[in-house]
Amino acid sequence: MTDTLAATGITRSFRGVKALSGVDLAVTRGAVLGLIGPNGAGKSTLVNIISGYDRPDTGTVTMDGTDVTRTDARTKARSGLARTFQHGHTYHGLSVRENIEVAALGTGRRRAEARRRAEELMERLGIADRANQMAATLPHGTERRLGVARALAVEPRYLLLDEPAAGLNEGEIGEFGEVVRSIAAAGTGVLLIDHNIRLIMAVCDLIHVVVQGKSFLEGTPAEVQGSEALAEAYLGRSGRVHDAA
Ligand SMILES: Nc1ncnc2c1ncn2[C@@H]1O[C@H](COP(=O)(O)OP(=O)(O)OP(=O)(O)O)[C@@H](O)[C@H]1O
Ligand SMILES: [Mg+2]
Numbered sequence: 001m002t003d004t005l006a007a008t009g010i011t012r013s014f015r016g017v018k019a020l021s022g023v024d025l026a027v028t029r030g031a032v033l034g035l036i037g038p039n040g041a042g043k044s045t046l047v048n049i050i051s052g053y054d055r056p057d058t059g060t061v062t063m064d065g066t067d068v069t070r071t072d073a074r075t076k077a078r079s080g081l082a083r084t085f086q087h088g089h090t091y092h093g094l095s096v097r098e099n100i101e102v103a104a105l106g107t108g109r110r111r112a113e114a115r116r117r118a119e120e121l122m123e124r125l126g127i128a129d130r131a132n133q134m135a136a137t138l139p140h141g142t143e144r145r146l147g148v149a150r151a152l153a154v155e156p157r158y159l160l161l162d163e164p165a166a167g168l169n170e171g172e173i174g175e176f177g178e179v180v181r182s183i184a185a186a187g188t189g190v191l192l193i194d195h196n197i198r199l200i201m202a203v204c205d206l207i208h209v210v211v212q213g214k215s216f217l218e219g220t221p222a223e224v225q226g227s228e229a230l231a232e233a234y235l236g237r238s239g240r241v242h243d244a245a
Contacts, residue, residue, distance in 0.1 A: 002064050002065055003028060003029040003030075003064065003189070004026050004027065004028055004029070004062075004064065004065075004189070005026065005027040005050065005061075005062070005063050005064075005081070005158045005189055005191075006025070006026040006027075006061070006062045007023060007024065007025055007026075007046065007049070007050055007059065007060075007061050008024050008059055008060050008061075008062075009022065009023075009024060009058060009059035009060065010022070010023040010024075010046065010049060010056045010058070010059035010061075011056060011057045011058045011059055011213075012042075012045055012049060012054070012056050012057050013057060018213055019042045019045045019213055020042045020045055020046060020049075020056070020213040020214075021212075021213040021214055022213070022214045022215065023042070023046055023059075023210060023213070023214065023215050024215050025046075025208045025215065025218070027158055027160075027189040027190070027191045028189050029157060029158070029187055029188065029189040030184055030185070030187050030188070030189065031184055031189060031190070031205040031206070032180060032181070032184045032190040032191075032192055032203055032204045032205050032206075033189075033190070033191050033192070033204060033205065033206050033207070033208055034192050034193075034194070034200040034203070034204035034206070034207040034208065034221075035191055035192065035193045035207075035208050035210065036193070036194070036195070036197070036200055036207060036208075036209055036210075037209055037210035037211055037216070038211065041210045041211055041212060041213065042210055042212075042213040043162070043193045043210060044086050044162055044193070046210070047083060047160045047162050047191070047193065049061065050081075050160060050191075051073055051076060051077075051081060051083040051160055052068070052071055052072050052073035052074075052075070052076040052077075052081075053073050055069070055070060056069065063076070063079065063080075063081060063158070064157075077154065078107075080154075080155075080156050080157035080158060081156060081157070081158045081160070082151035082152070082154050082156035082158070082159050082160070083151060083159070083160040083161075083162065084144070084147040084148055084150075084151050084160070084161050084162055084164055085147060085162060086162040086163050086166075086193075088143065088147075089147060090135040090138075090143055090146050090147060090150065091135055092134065092135050092136035093134065093135075093136065094134070094135060095131065095132050095133060095134055095135070096122065096127055096130045096131050096132070096133055096135060096138070096142075096146055097115075097118050097119075097122065097131045097132065099135055099146055099149075099150055100117070100118035100121050100122065100146070100149050100150055100153050101114045101115055101117075101118045101153075103149075103150040103151075103153035103154060104117045104118060104153040104154070106154070107153070107154045107155070114153075117153055118149075118153070121149040121152055121153060122149065124149070124152075124179060124182075125145040125146070125148055125149045125176075125179060126145065126172070126175060127142055127145050127146060127149065130142055139167065140166065140167035141165075141166070141167030141168040141169075141172060142167075143167075144163070144164050144165065144166060144167055144168070145164070145168075145176070147164065148161065148164050148179070152183065156188055157187075157188060157189065158188065158189045158190075158191075159183060159188050159189070159190050159191070160190075160191045160193075161180070161190065161191065161192045161193060161194075162193050163193055163194055163195065164176070164192070164194070165177075165194050165196055165199055166194075166195075173196060173198075173199050176199075177199055177202050177203045180192060180203050181203060184205075192204060200221070201221040201224075201225060202221075204221060205220070206218060206219065206220060207219060207220070207221060207224045209224065209230055216230070217229070217230050
């Protein structure tokens with residue numbers, strides 16, 4: 001299918017331990033798909049597989065109808081798939097501005113253009129006041145936002161965000177949610193992993209739940225929030241999902 005990044009029948013084991021044992025999901029351009037599930041459910045493993053940092057044991061990944069299951073991360077990035085990492089992955093010896101410029105230069109932009117793009121993205125992510133600060137010395141939440149700015153520097157068609165709001169305060173999370181909506185409104189397909197249920201509910205068009213490596217449920221925020229079965233599986237007790245926030 002065009003305008004879709006899809007993972008179908010994905011399985012992956014690490015030394016005999018099943019991290020993923022049957023995940024099917026699709027990210028559509030212009031929409032935000034939330035990916036939630038307990039710690040260790042396999043969310044980051046799935047992002048690694050979709051983005052080409054890892055390969056599944058079985059299953060396929062397609063991007064706009066093309067099979068990219070075995071395509072390496074660099075090639076996928078060049079063809080419009082960007083991601084952030086749950087832990088770091090910025091250049092610690094470079095400033096915030098330089099980190100974004102380097103990402104923009106990597107897609108063949110000229111220096112002046114890369115600099116303009118960096119300025120624009122720092123404004124958008126609310127990190128312009130840190131422009132000259134070395135990435136190594138950034139607070140956690142700011143480093144996550146820098147990761148998002150770096151991913152956006154390549155103007156991706158699909159963007160995978162692995163807990164990008166960790167370390168942000170409530171006000172910052174609200175602003176970040178609006179940034180995510182604006183990214184989708186501009187036509188990018190976004191996969192958003194986060195444990196902040198309020199953010200997920202506010203921002204996502206659809207929410208996909210994985211439990212113990214399997215696709216468990218997918219629905220709108222209203223459907224997911226009202227699911228008793230989900231509350232049972234996700235929280236291990238009865239109660240509604242918004243209780244988790
Ligand atoms: N490289 C690896 N080697 C061995 N085991 C791994 C590896 N990567 C992931 N795992 C295991 O796979 C399972 C899924 O991990 P994963 O990091 O994908 O979970 P997650 O849903 O992202 O969790 P969290 O919400 O804590 O980030 C865990 O049991 C983890 O220990
Ligand atoms: Mg993870």
